[in-house]
Amino acid sequence: MSTATLTSSNAPAPADVKPTLLNALTSRLVIIVPYVWLVLFFLVPFLIVFKISLSQTAIAMPPYAPTFTLGDGIAAFFSNLRQLSFENYLWLTEDALYFNAYVSSVVIAGISTFLALLIGFPIAYGMARAPLTIRPLLLMLVILPFWTSFLIRVYAWIGILKPEGLLNQFLIWTGLIDQPLIILNTHSAIFIGIVYSYLPFMVLPLYSTLEKMDFSLIEAAQDLGCTPTRAFWKITFPLALPGVVAGCLLVFIPATGEFVIPDLLGGSQTLMIGKTLWNEFFSNRDWPVSSAVAVILLLLLVVPIMIFQQAQAKAQEQGR
Amino acid sequence: MLRKSTLLTAVSALAALWTVAAAAQDKVVNVYNWSDYIDDTILADFTKETGIKVVYDVFDSNEILETKLLAGGTGYDVVVPSGAFLSRQIEAGVFQKLDKAKLPNISNMWDVVATQTAKYDPDNAYSVNYMWGTTGIGYNVKKVKEVLGVDKIDSWKTIFDPAAMAKLNECGVYMLDAPQEIIPTALNYLGLNPDSRDQAEIAKAEEILLAIRPFVRKFHSSEYINALANGDICLAVGWSGDMFQARDRAAEADQGVEIAYVIPNEGAEMWFDQLAIPADAKHVDEAHAFINYIMKPEVAAKASNYVFYANGNKASQAVLDKEVLDDPSIYPDEATMAKLFITLPYDSKTQRIITRTWTKIVSGQ
Numbered sequence: 290m291s292t293a294t295l296t297s298s299n300a301p302a303p304a305d306v307k308p309t310l311l312n313a314l315t316s317r318l319v320i321i322v323p324y325v326w327l328v329l330f331f332l333v334p335f336l337i338v339f340k341i342s343l344s345q346t347a348i349a350m351p352p353y354a355p356t357f358t359l360g361d362g363i364a365a366f367f368s369n370l371r372q373l374s375f376e377n378y379l380w381l382t383e384d385a386l387y388f389n390a391y392v393s394s395v396v397i398a399g400i401s402t403f404l405a406l407l408i409g410f411p412i413a414y415g416m417a418r419a420p421l422t423i424r425p426l427l428l429m430l431v432i433l434p435f436w437t438s439f440l441i442r443v444y445a446w447i448g449i450l451k452p453e454g455l456l457n458q459f460l461i462w463t464g465l466i467d468q469p470l471i472i473l474n475t476h477s478a479i480f481i482g483i484v485y486s487y488l489p490f491m492v493l494p495l496y497s498t499l500e501k502m503d504f505s506l507i508e509a510a511q512d513l514g515c516t517p518t519r520a521f522w523k524i525t526f527p528l529a530l531p532g533v534v535a536g537c538l539l540v541f542i543p544a545t546g547e548f549v550i551p552d553l554l555g556g557s558q559t560l561m562i563g564k565t566l567w568n569e570f571f572s573n574r575d576w577p578v579s580s581a582v583a584v585i586l587l588l589l590l591v592v593p594i595m596i597f598q599q600a601q602a603k604a605q606e607q608g609r
Numbered sequence: 610m611l612r613k614s615t616l617l618t619a620v621s622a623l624a625a626l627w628t629v630a631a632a633a634q635d636k637v638v639n640v641y642n643w644s645d646y647i648d649d650t651i652l653a654d655f656t657k658e659t660g661i662k663v664v665y666d667v668f669d670s671n672e673i674l675e676t677k678l679l680a681g682g683t684g685y686d687v688v689v690p691s692g693a694f695l696s697r698q699i700e701a702g703v704f705q706k707l708d709k710a711k712l713p714n715i716s717n718m719w720d721v722v723a724t725q726t727a728k729y730d731p732d733n734a735y736s737v738n739y740m741w742g743t744t745g746i747g748y749n750v751k752k753v754k755e756v757l758g759v760d761k762i763d764s765w766k767t768i769f770d771p772a773a774m775a776k777l778n779e780c781g782v783y784m785l786d787a788p789q790e791i792i793p794t795a796l797n798y799l800g801l802n803p804d805s806r807d808q809a810e811i812a813k814a815e816e817i818l819l820a821i822r823p824f825v826r827k828f829h830s831s832e833y834i835n836a837l838a839n840g841d842i843c844l845a846v847g848w849s850g851d852m853f854q855a856r857d858r859a860a861e862a863d864q865g866v867e868i869a870y871v872i873p874n875e876g877a878e879m880w881f882d883q884l885a886i887p888a889d890a891k892h893v894d895e896a897h898a899f900i901n902y903i904m905k906p907e908v909a910a911k912a913s914n915y916v917f918y919a920n921g922n923k924a925s926q927a928v929l930d931k932e933v934l935d936d937p938s939i940y941p942d943e944a945t946m947a948k949l950f951i952t953l954p955y956d957s958k959t960q961r962i963i964t965r966t967w968t969k970i971v972s973g974q
């Protein structure tokens with residue numbers, strides 16, 4: 290895309306669009322802005338976290354050493370540099386706690402993502418096939434929960450799920466159960482919380498791919514003898530795949546690092562990496578180890594996703 | 610649509626900044642205190658008397674306060690850490706020494722409490738006491754009688770005996786998510802030094818806590834107030850004043866929930882919440898004025914009457930509600946007082962063992 294814009298400005302232009310210096314500059318600027326954004330708000334903070342992960346704890350403000358300040362001489366800078374070490378990363382391998390927390394977070398996020406897909410797909414499909422006139426309304430309804438604070442919505446689930454809560458009162462009233470179900474402070478409550486909170490992130494990308502789908506393809510498939518189920522798996526699902534992938538990533542990534550939902554709805558036995566990070570940072574005042582946990586989390590999430598995207602891009606190119 | 614709303618947010622954020630900048634010219638003090646820990650009229654009265662506006666913000670764990678303080682630049686002028694945390698924060702250089710000349714009301718303070726707090730803050734150079742209390746057992750009288758068949762709880766045995774806890778499990782038990790309170794309590798129950806740093810002894814505390822772990826519904830440091838008051842749980846290990854707040858909320862709701870608090874026979878941990886001024890505070894004079902105001906006997910009494918914690922202000926006892934002053938679970942008698950213990954800050958190695966032990970207890974990992 291970027292090279293295309295650049296070469297086109299060098300190529301002999303049609304008479305009505307004269308490439309000017311300003312035009313070339315603007316197109317370059319458009320490309321530069323996202324990079325500047327990424328460097329400022331992703332790379333720089335990441336490098337700071339990475340640097341802290343190589344430090345040691347200290348009783349000081351901030352609670353680690355060494356700290357680099359701009360006023361330091363070059364000698365001080367190098368002596369500080371020599372104090373950095375990978376010790377904290379070794380520490381993470383010595384205690385199974387961290388490994389278990391990573392695994393448990395990925396499992397919880399994975400199950401939640403799958404559930405969100407199961408619930409989100411029919412919703413998105415229904416929206417995409419709804420009459421054109423009511424689609425904006427449906428879209429609005431999906432976005433509507435964002436108008437209330439996330440925290441308040443999660444808190445509301447406490448009121449619904451607790452032993453004397455709305456759900457149990459209702460179920461006892463209907464006579465389905467006679468003892469209140471213990472849902473709050475269990476894994477089930479976490480799944481409910483994550484699926485509920487992240488469902489719009491699943492529905493929206495699915496809707497936008499399904500909306501563009503040509504539904505006459507399904508008619509064609511059925512004319513050619515496909516059962517509705519087979520038509521779904523042969524036509525709808527493959528065409529919706531980009532939306533499925535985008536939705537799953539949008540749910541899975543934040544759910545892995547989720548702290549608020551497991552803290553409020555989950556029981557104490559739930560081990561998630563967000564909580565482990567919190568413990569290192571707040572209870573142990575160990576900023577270096579918590580930074581190391583964060584760096585590893587990032588590598589664990591970003592690297593597989595990048596490989597996956599690369600593979601997908603390649604597959605798409607070959608498909609063409 | 611989206612762009613419009615972003616613009617709106619940006620405009621309102623700018624507007625908020627503008628107000629903050631305008632307020633900076635007025636006299637103001639930024640206070641960061643524990644949640645549910647003050648009678649709001651005290652703040653209004655302080656503003657009325659001194660013309661200093663109070664910006665009040667709350668936290669519910671020492672860990673959160675400490676992390677903010679260690680990062681620096683909090684913008685707070687008065688903060689309220691507990692003893693062991695205060696002590697370590699002083700060492701890290703977080704606080705400035707109090708200017709006692711600006712605190713004439715300090716003569717009202719109670720020497721008994723001051724001697725204790727001096728163990729954390731030598732000569733009480735950096736802090737004065739706001740409230741102090743104990744970490745004990747709060748329970749739903751009716752439900753506990755139903756489940757255990759006893760009229761009242763008087764021993765930590767109820768908590769540390771798995772058989773009793775298994776029964777209590779039916780109606781729900783919460784425990785503070787505060788290792789530096791629960792582990793010393795377990796050590797004390799075992800007859801060991803509650804302030805022990807010995808790894809083998811801490812392991813023994815871990816063992817009895819792991820045995821009762823399956824019966825604890827949740828470890829949390831503030832939710833138990835509402836959970837007890839609403840009758841969602843029947844027992845909680847937590848801070849004295851919180852239990853009295855639960856008792857009061859239950860009485861207000863009038864749903865037949867009755868809450869009692871006990872300092873068990875074996876004794877309990879005693880803790881102190883101290884008013885201190887961060888080194889980088891911007892409104893130092895106003896901070897002193899605020900602390901001095903809190904040390905007025907009638908103000909300290911009003912605060913205690915509201916939160917049901919004992920304060921470190923001797924002169925306030927003359928004006929305190931009898932209900933508060935004569936309650937042995939708030940102002941313990943001398944025999945109980947002798948059984949209370951305090952803990953000093955852990956070194957970083959012990960801290961790691963304590964936190965790791967706690968993670969194992971809480972998450973089973």
